[in-house]
Amino acid sequence: MNLRKIVEWTTARAFGAGAVLSLGTFAAFAQGIGHADPGEISFQGAVTSVAEDIHSLHTLVMIIITLITLFVLGLLIYVMVRFNEKANPTPSRTTHHTGLEVAWTVLPVLILVIIAIPSFRLLTKQLTIPKADMTLKVTGKQWAWSYEYPKDQGEFDFISTMKTDKELKPGDLRLLSVDNEAVVPINKIIEVQVTADPTGVIHSFTVPSFGIRVDAVPGRLNETWFKAEREGVYYGQCSKICGKDHAFMPIVFRVVSEEAYKAWLIDAKKKYASVAAPADSFALNDTSADR
Ligand SMILES: [Cu+2]
Numbered sequence: 001m002n003l004r005k006i007v008e009w010t011t012a013r014a015f016g017a018g019a020v021l022s023l024g025t026f027a028a029f030a031q032g033i034g035h036a037d038p039g040e041i042s043f044q045g046a047v048t049s050v051a052e053d054i055h056s057l058h059t060l061v062m063i064i065i066t067l068i069t070l071f072v073l074g075l076l077i078y079v080m081v082r083f084n085e086k087a088n089p090t091p092s093r094t095t096h097h098t099g100l101e102v103a104w105t106v107l108p109v110l111i112l113v114i115i116a117i118p119s120f121r122l123l124t125k126q127l128t129i130p131k132a133d134m135t136l137k138v139t140g141k142q143w144a145w146s147y148e149y150p151k152d153q154g155e156f157d158f159i160s161t162m163k164t165d166k167e168l169k170p171g172d173l174r175l176l177s178v179d180n181e182a183v184v185p186i187n188k189i190i191e192v193q194v195t196a197d198p199t200g201v202i203h204s205f206t207v208p209s210f211g212i213r214v215d216a217v218p219g220r221l222n223e224t225w226f227k228a229e230r231e232g233v234y235y236g237q238c239s240k241i242c243g244k245d246h247a248f249m250p251i252v253f254r255v256v257s258e259e260a261y262k263a264w265l266i267d268a269k270k271k272y273a274s275v276a277a278p279a280d281s282f283a284l285n286d287t288s289a290d291r
Contacts, residue, residue: 034209034234035173044208047230047255051211053122061115068111126211129225132191136182140196140203140216140238143245147182154265156272162248176235181252183268185261186231194222201243207236207251215240228255 033045046052082088137148141159148157160180163172167179184190194205196216203216210226228234236251256264 033230034232035176046209046211047228047232047234048210048212048226049229050122050126050226051209053118053125054211057118057122060118064111064115126224129191129223130189132225133188134184135191135193136184137193137195138182138205138216140194140200140205140242140249142197142200142243143238143249145203145205145238145249145251147180149265149268154269156269158268158272160252162250173235175248176237176250176252178250178252180272181233181254183254183256183261183264184228185258186228186255188258189225189227191223191225194224195220202240203238203242203246203249204240205236205251206239207234207253209234210236210253212236213239228253231255231257 033047036044043051043055043058046055083091134153135150137150139146139148144159144161146157146159149155158180160178160182162175163177163179165174168174168177192205192212192214194214194216196203196218198218200218202218204213205216205224206213207226210228212224212226214222214224216222232255234253234255236253238246238249238251240246242249
């Protein structure tokens with residue numbers, strides 16, 4: 001445990017996890033980007049504006065919860081001191097106070113409205129897919145993910161499988177690293193179409209640093225999007241308990257510069273050319289003539 005973690009850990013207990021979780025989304029407690037490290041709390045660092053907005057909303061709600069908790073605690077302490085048997089031997093028989101009752105109904109409504117406004121704004125941002133620079137199709141399988149790059153990117157697909165402990169190389173992450181990573185260019189809007197094998201089960205495609213999470217449902221095409229603003233490797237995991245190897249189907253995105261992406265495309269086209277398309281998955285474009 002390094003100093004930062006010790007400070008983080010102690011502060012978490014001193015001020016209540018809620019307050020620190022909210023502060024934790026800011027730079028002072030910046031978390032590992034792309035994956036979790038042992039001992040960390042709070043979210044993985046954000047590399048998309050959607051993920052940043054998720055963190056901000058979380059911070060707002062945490063601050064509100066903390067204030068309400070402190071307010072109620074204050075009231076309790078006040079009642080215990082001011083109205084205990086010794087301090088207040090003859091209690092008042094008051095049972096109703098119209099002003100107070102209106103206040104404790106209206107105030108919570110206002111608080112919920114304050115939460116609802118940024119919440120709906122964020123939902124709209126997540127669900128409204130901007131004009132995409134490229135589209136990627138992801139299929140949840142038992143138990144791996146397949147990625148299909150469309151015609152304008154060279155038209156190829158591959159299956160991305162978790163590395164076993166024996167296959168891990170230095171720098172790899174156990175239970176997270178895969179044999180074939182999905183590579184995308186930085187600062188481009190990537191539309192992700194997500195589905196699952198028609199004969200398979202429901203998965204959930206999740207990458208915390210991108211702030212995306214969408215169900216992969218057999219026979220249904222869901223959509224999400226991200227625009228990664230920082231190069232790096234970002235990990236995710238299937239987030240819907242889907243069966244036997246649910247815990248062993250990680251998601252890996254490598255975000256690279258435009259030039260590096262172009263170079264990767266040239267290699268990838270060759271590398272994956274011989275790999276047959278996933279037989280039970282429908283293609284992004286009509287590719288029957290080319291195969
Ligand atoms: Cu799954």
